[in-house]
Every structure is written in structure tokens, then in C-alpha cells.
Amino acid sequence: GNSVTQMEGPVTLSEEAFLTINCTYTATGYPSLFWYVQYPGEGLQLLLKATKADDKGSNKGFEATYRKETTSFHLEKGSVQVSDSAVYFCALWEYGNKLVFGAGTILRVKS
Amino acid sequence: DTEVTQTPKHLVMGMTNKKSLKCEQHMGHRAMYWYKQKAKKPPELMFVYSYEKLSINESVPSRFSPECPNSSLLNLHLHALQPEDSALYLCASSRLAGSETQYFGPGTRLLVL
Numbered sequence: 001g002n003s004v005t006q007m008e009g010p011v012t013l014s015e016e017a018f019l020t021i022n023c024t025y026t027a028t029g030y031p032s033l034f035w036y037v038q039y040p041g042e043g044l045q046l047l048l049k050a051t052k053a054d055d056k057g058s059n060k061g062f063e064a065t066y067r068k069e070t071t072s073f074h075l076e077k078g079s080v081q082v083s084d085s086a087v088y089f090c091a092l093w094e095y096g097n098k099l100v101f102g103a104g105t106i107l108r109v110k111s
Numbered sequence: 112d113t114e115v116t117q118t119p120k121h122l123v124m125g126m127t128n129k130k131s132l133k134c135e136q137h138m139g140h141r142a143m144y145w146y147k148q149k150a151k152k153p154p155e156l157m158f159v160y161s162y163e164k165l166s167i168n169e170s171v172p173s174r175f176s177p178e179c180p181n182s183s184l185l186n187l188h189l190h191a192l193q194p195e196d197s198a199l200y201l202c203a204s205s206r207l208a209g210s211e212t213q214y215f216g217p218g219t220r221l222l223v224l
Binding site for chain 2: 032036041044045089095096099
């Protein structure tokens with residue numbers, strides 16, 4: 001079945017540091033890939049998505065590139081802020097199937 | 112506008128109570144979802160409605176009863192819950208059930224005493 005594996009957290013960074021959160025997936029076909037963010041005490045917000053190989057999703061300074069050859073969709077940001085502290089979920093969706101989430105990665109940014 | 116609203120924000124109920132959670136979207140989406148999220152875990156799908164009809168029930172106990180009165184509204188009726196049902200309940204919607212992008216509401220944080 002489909003699955004998503006994320007790097008374990010928490011990830012703790014200083015403000016303005018470079019962020020990478022790794023995400024790899026297993027799927028039978030050609031899924032769409034997503035990053036969702038959940039701020040403390042809130043619901044999930046769609047951060048970015050990519051629907052086919054080599055697509056790059058971007059939003060709010062975050063980027064992720066759909067790499068079919070490595071089945072990966074790593075999240076990156078050049079300079080994190082304290083306000084980026086949240087839980088980040090990588091997810092995949094294939095037509096006719098459920099949205100499958102990774103376990104989530106906690107990001108803590110210190111000032 | 113990609114807003115899904117949920118009420119109430121917080122709910123405390125006893126095991127003999129009956130309560131309802133409400134979800135609303137005005138994006139013209141025809142698919143709506145209920146998820147349950149325990150602390151430090153990803154959301155787990157409970158129900159999917161497509162064109163106001165229940166299309167997926169992920170073997171959810173009958174003490175949870177969903178209802179979709181119209182294309183904009185989704186309710187979750189709760190009765191005789193257990194303490195282990197305490198969680199964040201998230202509603203989501205998408206353009207169609209086969210559409211890839213789901214938009215989530217802020218959730219209702221439920222505590223069962």
C-alpha cells in the first residue's frame with residue numbers, strides 16, 4: 001500500500017538557519033504530493049503541493065521538488081523564523097485512494 | 112477563499128451526553144471529510160461524503176454518526192463516547208471526492224470525561 005516516511009523530530013534550529021525536512025514515499029502509481037503545516041492548537045493548513053515529477057511547489061519561502069527517481073519530496077526553507085515553529089506533515093494522494101500522511105515532524109525555531 | 116469553519120472550537124462532554132460538531136464550507140466543494148487526530152499523530156480518516164452521500168466509513172464505531180444536510184454543511188453527532196475518543200476532530204473539503212487537494216478546518220478539540 002501507499003506510505004509516507006518523514007524524518008523524525010523534533011528538529012530544533014536557530015532563527016535564520018536553513019531547513020530541510022526529509023520525506024520519501026511509496027506508491028503504486030503517480031501520486032500528488034503535499035506538505036501540510038499545523039501550528040500549535042490549530043488545524044492543518046496546505047503549505048504546498050506538486051502533482052507530477054519535477055514539479056516544484058512553493059509558498060511562504062518553503063519549497064519542495066517532486067523527485068520520482070528518489071521517490072522524495074523534501075521540504076526546504078532558506079531562513080526559518082520563530083513563527084515557523086509547527087508540525088509539518090508530508091502526504092500523498094492517488095486517485096481513488098485516501099490522503100496518506102507521514103507521521104509528522106515537529107520544528108522548533110529558537111530566537 | 113479556501114476557508115472551512117468548525118464549531119465549537121472546544122467541547123467537553125460526559126460519557127452519557129449527546130453533542131454535535133458542525134463544519135461548513137462555501138467553496139462549492141462536493142466532498143467533505145471527518146478526521147480524528149490524537150496528540151502528536153497524523154489525522155486519521157473517519158468518513159467521506161460525496162454529493163451529500165456517505166461514500167466511505169472507515170469502520171468508525173456507531174457512537175459517531177455523521178450527517179450531511181446539504182452541500183455546505185457536515186455534522187458529526189456524538190453519543191455515549193469513551194474517554195479514548197478525546198481528540199482533535201478535523202473537517203476537510205475538496206472540490207470532488209476524486210480531487211486531490213483537501214482543505215482543512217481549524218478543528219474541534221473534544222474532551223470526554
